[in-house]
Amino acid sequence: MEVGSAASKSNAKSQRRVGLIYDHRMCKHRTPDDDYHPENPNRITVIWNKLKLAGIPERCVLLNAKEAEDKYICAVHSKKHVNLIRNISSKPYDSKRNVIASKLNSIYFNEGSSEAAYLAAGSVIEVAEKVAKGELDSAFALVRPPGHHAEFDEAMGFCLFNNVAIAATFLLDERPELDINKILIVDWDVHHGNGTQKTFWKDPRVLFFSVHRHEFGCFYPANDDGFYTMVGEGPGAGYNINVPWENGRCGDADYLAVWDHILLPVAKEFKPDIIIISAGFDAAVGDPLGGCRVTPYGYSIMLKKLMDFAQGRIVLALEGGYNLDSIANSALGCMEVLLEDKPISGFSEAYPFESTWRVIQAVRRKLSAFWPTLADELPTKLTNQKAPPHILLLSSESDGEDDEASKIVSADLVAAVEDVVGPLLKLKVEDNHDKLTTASTPWRSELSKSDIWYATFGSNMWKPRFLCYIEGGQVEGMKKSCSGSMDRNPPKDILWKTCPHCLFFGRDFTPTWGPGGVAFLHPQSNSHNKTYMCLYRITLEQFNDVLLQENVPDHDMSSPLFDLNALNSIPNEGSFCVEAVKRGWYHNVVYLGKENDIPILTMTCPLSTIESFKSGEIPLRAPCKEYADTLVRGLVEGNQLSEEEARTYIHEASAKPLYDRRTFGCCDA
Numbered sequence: 001m002e003v004g005s006a007a008s009k010s011n012a013k014s015q016r017r018v019g020l021i022y023d024h025r026m027c028k029h030r031t032p033d034d035d036y037h038p039e040n041p042n043r044i045t046v047i048w049n050k051l052k053l054a055g056i057p058e059r060c061v062l063l064n065a066k067e068a069e070d071k072y073i074c075a076v077h078s079k080k081h082v083n084l085i086r087n088i089s090s091k092p093y094d095s096k097r098n099v100i101a102s103k104l105n106s107i108y109f110n111e112g113s114s115e116a117a118y119l120a121a122g123s124v125i126e127v128a129e130k131v132a133k134g135e136l137d138s139a140f141a142l143v144r145p146p147g148h149h150a151e152f153d154e155a156m157g158f159c160l161f162n163n164v165a166i167a168a169t170f171l172l173d174e175r176p177e178l179d180i181n182k183i184l185i186v187d188w189d190v191h192h193g194n195g196t197q198k199t200f201w202k203d204p205r206v207l208f209f210s211v212h213r214h215e216f217g218c219f220y221p222a223n224d225d226g227f228y229t230m231v232g233e234g235p236g237a238g239y240n241i242n243v244p245w246e247n248g249r250c251g252d253a254d255y256l257a258v259w260d261h262i263l264l265p266v267a268k269e270f271k272p273d274i275i276i277i278s279a280g281f282d283a284a285v286g287d288p289l290g291g292c293r294v295t296p297y298g299y300s301i302m303l304k305k306l307m308d309f310a311q312g313r314i315v316l317a318l319e320g321g322y323n324l325d326s327i328a329n330s331a332l333g334c335m336e337v338l339l340e341d342k343p344i345s346g347f348s349e350a351y352p353f354e355s356t357w358r359v360i361q362a363v364r365r366k367l368s369a370f371w372p373t374l375a376d377e378l379p380t381k382l383t384n385q386k387a388p389p390h391i392l393l394l395s396s397e398s399d400g401e402d403d404e405a406s407k408i409v410s411a412d413l414v415a416a417v418e419d420v421v422g423p424l425l426k427l428k429v430e431d432n433h434d435k436l437t438t439a440s441t442p443w444r445s446e447l448s449k450s451d452i453w454y455a456t457f458g459s460n461m462w463k464p465r466f467l468c469y470i471e472g473g474q475v476e477g478m479k480k481s482c483s484g485s486m487d488r489n490p491p492k493d494i495l496w497k498t499c500p501h502c503l504f505f506g507r508d509f510t511p512t513w514g515p516g517g518v519a520f521l522h523p524q525s526n527s528h529n530k531t532y533m534c535l536y537r538i539t540l541e542q543f544n545d546v547l548l549q550e551n552v553p554d555h556d557m558s559s560p561l562f563d564l565n566a567l568n569s570i571p572n573e574g575s576f577c578v579e580a581v582k583r584g585w586y587h588n589v590v591y592l593g594k595e596n597d598i599p600i601l602t603m604t605c606p607l608s609t610i611e612s613f614k615s616g617e618i619p620l621r622a623p624c625k626e627y628a629d630t631l632v633r634g635l636v637e638g639n640q641l642s643e644e645e646a647r648t649y650i651h652e653a654s655a656k657p658l659y660d661r662r663t664f665g666c667c668d669a
Helices: 024-028 042-053 079-087 097-102 113-133 163-174 194-199 252-270 296-306 324-339 354-367 395-400 411-420 429-437 442-447 463-471 540-550 564-573 607-615 625-637 643-655
Strands: 018-021 061-063 138-141 183-187 206-213 240-245 274-279 314-318 451-456 493-499 501-506 518-525 531-539 575-577 588-595 598-604
Touching (some): 018 113, 024 042, 061 113, 079 113, 113 163, 113 314, 163 274, 183 252, 194 206, 252 354, 274 296, 296 314, 442 540, 451 493, 463 531, 463 540, 501 643, 518 598, 531 598, 564 588
Parallel strands (some): 018 138, 183 206, 183 274, 451 598
Antiparallel strands (some): 451 531, 588 598
């Protein structure tokens, strides 16, 4: 593609120099057998054709796509991952390409994947550098495959390299002479940008902002990484902002409320030198994966508001978006904003959803310690302006939406998408169980011969709830199902005991129960405590599967999390932190003695997390009604307490401050 300039070709209305990159070679990345997949070459060709029809390229500076150099990609990804993507399209991988893809989360490879991935990353670097230099005012990188899900050592969610993270790191670390010291990354893709978040988790030079459908961890990528409590760590604390939608159908009014009351005030304080947008258009009306309702007008206004910062130096990099009409119209609207050659036309819904105001207020409270501009409560007169609640849908309901937006998508397309990308609509129980069934089995046979007592102190005290971890499924009050264990035999025995450990409740939400705290056990004992525990006699193999489901359900179980060596050493050590699932809340296995010469194990948080609870970094919070009712059922049906006594027991555990030794003497070791 030749480089051309608007100024030299026509009398354009705008003097802004806007860059545009498109290269047909990125269309070579497609499914191996040309089966339908929503992330397909048509996504970029339809946008390019729409822009050409509107005469956009003639008013832009057209740039040549360049493959990224390994050294720049390795600043974000591991050498192992880079080597895999570089070689995956080569002849030696012909026979194993599909097998490798099948072990990854929502990924396919073919003979064109390597070139497309390198071109996508290189193209975003190219436009970012030219905007940073001042050669361009702004730019749009029309690239695929997308990137924001790709993590340090793993391709996932259609993403091979994290294009935006690579470009931002390039500007900060490789081009210091450009004086780009602060970068605002805005991710408006409907899915959380987990890979980008992790790249800059501790980096105060990058303010990462992601607004996404989350549903308490039930929407892809189906974990708690995208919750608003994830604010960064160390020097990066406060520089990670997540706005997690509780439901689908969010549209222009919802997004613009977030812009006005979170993003723009923080951007004004942050004063970015450049803005990079992970411009996924899968929150657009009619998208078969997103289930939201942002219009081209909405995207245009969001972009226009951001142009007030960083002297309008903005780079857009295409991420998701799977309704061809919607992404083409949305991309065209954004290009017209960058060119500033015509007024923005359109209209928006009047008000956000009630849940949107709730999320906005929660985010502002959480981030106010880092950004004083968010400290003030929003006026009731404002938050009372809200859309009717009857049109809210959760991910499990969104498949059958029957409004004007959803009519854009044909029934055939929806069916095809459901077949290919079920994991992106919601976390499927079958997917997690497949991880168990496809795992190698020698360790399972060995661990199935050893029994342990699994001591439960939370919702698992109610036997039907615990059996979800063994047999799969869910009980009343749970928001999602459990995958179950490989060995689905029920416990061999059940008994009750009390232990000298402190029970308390914390965290803002759980994917299983929604908003509210969940039960934790202080890992160190104290004789002043009395916590009721229901013990299930299960195999060590089953315990591994329960440990997986309590923590990181997508972990590969080709090897055990807690093996015989760990079992033999834990009586002396007292506890064992399972590093493989340390992202989970219950990865600390604690030894509680023996019963009938069989070890008693429970799982809770590590001591380091206790300090976070004490400091308020992680909130202490009472459980939601559904969760508390499940605990009550367990205690009552286990003949431990009456219903009134059980509710008092839970209330007292919810009210205990972890730091007050004088009053309770129980929650400090």
